[in-house]
Amino acid sequence: xxxxxxxxxxxxxxxxxxxxxxxxxxxxxxxxxxxxxxxxxxxxxxxxxxxxxxxxxxxxxxxxxxxxxxxxxxxxxxxxxxxxxxxxxxxxxxxxxxxxxxxxxxxxxxxxxxxxxxxxxxxxxxxxxxxxxxxxxxxxxxxxxxxxxxxxxxxxxxxxxxxxxxxxxxxxxxxx
Numbered sequence: 755x756x757x758x759x760x761x762x763x764x765x766x767x768x769x770x771x772x773x774x775x776x777x778x779x780x781x782x783x784x785x786x787x788x789x790x791x792x793x794x795x796x797x798x799x800x801x802x803x804x805x806x807x808x809x810x811x812x813x814x815x816x817x818x819x820x821x822x823x824x825x826x827x828x829x830x831x832x833x834x835x836x837x838x839x840x841x842x843x844x845x846x847x848x849x850x851x852x853x854x855x856x857x858x859x860x861x862x863x864x865x866x867x868x869x870x871x872x873x874x875x876x877x878x879x880x881x882x883x884x885x886x887x888x889x890x891x892x893x894x895x896x897x898x899x900x901x902x903x904x905x906x907x908x909x910x911x912x913x914x915x916x917x918x919x920x921x922x923x924x925x926x927x928x929x930x
Contacts, residue, residue, distance in 0.1 A: 774811050777810055778803065782796065783796055794849065794852070795854070805851070812844070816872055818839040820878075823908050825908070834855045836853050860884055864888060864890040
């Protein structure tokens with residue numbers, strides 16, 4: 755009997771899903787679960803609207819922001835996936851939020867207006883994948899030299915590079 759009562763009560767994530775459907779009328783949200791992690795996919799044109807709704811639903815911390823190059827990844831229609839790992843600090847509930855982009859338009863709004871912690875994470879994603887975050891307060895390279903022309907984590911980037919490292923200035927330990 756105790757199991758029947760427990761099973762009929764909505765779980766925390768089901769409550770959050772319902773709340774997000776209320777906060778995002780007309781927005782297509784695709785939900786999935788994998789190994790206990792809840793994931794939601796939405797259109798890139800709805801990015802800021804969705805991120806603001808996730809924050810309003812209790813996901814008050816952006817724990818990570820990254821991208822995935824889906825080139826040659828089976829039956830997928832999109833080239834890049836931008837991934838936002840969110841946390842509700844009070845409950846410990848996590849949400850993986852994803853959106854997709856395709857070339858030639860690799861521009862999406864910056865999440866720094868929602869979580870300022872997106873600052874360096876977005877700059878890293880730009881350096882590695884070439885995804886541009888419009889409205890970023892300090893959008894410049896973080897990991898690579900300003901004149902670096904490629905994006906090394908793209909799957910079409912050569913494993914051994916294109917010879918760029920031979921052009922980097924040598925920095926000694928004393929100079930660093």
